[in-house]
Amino acid sequence: MTYTISPPPHVKSNETVKRMMWGTVAALMPVAIMAIIFFGLPALIIILATVIAAVVTEVVIYKAASQPVTIDDGNAVLIGLLLALLMSPGVPVWVPVIGAVFAIAVAKYIFGGTGTLVFHPVLVGFAFLLAAWPTLMGTASTPNLGGLWDLILENGAGRLIEISPAAVLVGGAFVLYKRYVDRRVAISATILLLLLLPIVGMGSQLPYVLTGGYFLGLIFLAADPITSPVTKRGRFTYGILIVVLILIQLHFDAYFTGMCFAVLLANALGPFIDRNTIPKPIGGK
């Protein structure tokens, strides 16, 4: 009789990286569907083209580098989908496609692939597009939360993601519940931002901050497990840092792009925060 031997533990949770990624993709489906219903065919084309571009880029690069292709883990799909949702519906479709190629090739592959990233690939892709084609990246309108109905369907949405704050929050609640994104970062940053805005005299920005773009940024981008710090104190610090950076950007009227740059800057400080917040084990002095 032969038996399997392995190091402990002999029971493991069912959660895998694959489930985390696909679960996050599923959590973005409500807002994607809302966007497609509201904006119609252009939104569908942008989403499909960006996701396909991300997946194809990943396959080509990993094949060329003779590395195992890992598109089934859902990371490329997630990057493509998130990037597509940050676009305005009027953008020429080649713009997000180039963004997706850049996100996968530069921000993901060159930095070492899933798990070793410093900067969130979606934000890198977005920043790249913003720098390369600023005129094409503008939006026709700016959302502003007027009434409660705007939480369900935002009429002033300039980007796909801004269409429905409620849909983003439903998906956000799911990923927070499943811990697919970091709770400490997402919750501390959201609460702090909403509290601080009136205090620092920027209460007039509040209706804007309550739109889908900000919820997406704080839950799906800032609290992304790969690029956020790992220590418990570090994650709170990171959330606070992001809020401070957002407030600075908002002061200069940068709106949604300011949110993205705030997270991107905080990404750079992530490893530094980690290094300085290593906890002392129990019993340690």
Place this chain on the structure above:
Amino acid sequence: MKIATIRTSDQVIIPLQQHDGAVCSSLVSVGDTISVGQLIGDGEFRIHSSVSGEVTAISELPHPSGREVLSVVIKVHDGANVHEGASEESEPEELSTGKIRRIIRDSGIVEPNGRLTLCAKADINTIIINGTNTDDLTANAALMTNSPSEIIYGLKALMKTVGAKKAVIVIELGSAALQIMRTETIPDNNIKIIATPTYYPPGTENVLSRKFAGKKVPRGSTPEDRGVLITSVTAIRAVYDALHGTPMIKKVVTVAGAVGSPGNALVEIGAPIKHVIDECGGCSGTPVKIIMDGAVSGMAQYADEVPVIKTTTGILVQTERDINREPQTPCINCAWCVDECPIGLMPHLLYGYADSAQFDKCAELYIGDCVECGLCAYVCPSKLPLVQIIRYGKHGVAEIAAAEMEVSE
């Protein structure tokens, strides 16, 4: 909760190493006829025969730790396997401290974690009995429900020996033993029952000491240094037996998983696990993994002739359906392991540094504090073998320290 009594195996294998320490030397030789309770191994502590029979071999045989250890093989003679014990019945108050201490030392009592804490010489103020159950091993609850007065007897004797003024018995909320032990301890003001929600890992001494005695244990010292003696239900029960003339030759073991009738059984030390499983209804389905002790931190066994030893708390049988064979993927820094670690370590960093042999970094991140509870590897979505690599890292750190010692000498 029932404790089943099972048939004695035809052959028992008693390893001469049953605790964290040196192998004992054998006091018997091949061909000797020995009786139950006879001393067969001596050294740092004592090992007694659990059966009467003839010694057929003394050789290196598979041990639950995965190594091969010098063991005494005894062919069991039919009948006469009941240990008589001493008939005198006396209250713990009547026995002298020195006598109790000597009896405890002579009876070869080992804690489930492999330590000989009861023999430690220290100034003890509080005794904590850990009555919680690890994973699905319910031996502690079964012992307490079946023999509450014996446990209180053993505890009182121990309190007297070490001079402890207080004792705490930690039991999970909802455990069947809770009410029984509460009733049993009503007359004693200095024995307290604490009900706790289930937490894991239950046996970490520093955590127990902080949670239930309010004493933080600094790095490099043990709870005993702070006046806290942490012991187990098994050991306390063994103290009772020892004071009644029976050394530690049997213990209650939980048989769980894919077996015919899972539950607790009183097993002779040295019984092969195959025999124990067969007596508990045999495997249901094809066994793929046999695990000694808990599912989260136990050792998978490569052979089923491995014997039950004094530290064994359970035998778990897994079939293919129970085993998670998800492939390993790179770490994504999700920090789930950081959130789970009961000690407050950074498991994924330790993994990364140990995996790339940066042992100095491992030491900086307190790798030695890891208690190998296995929670990090349980939650890891990348299915990394964290415990295994952290053990490798500890080994590396120890080697560097040893080399430095040599240089300085």
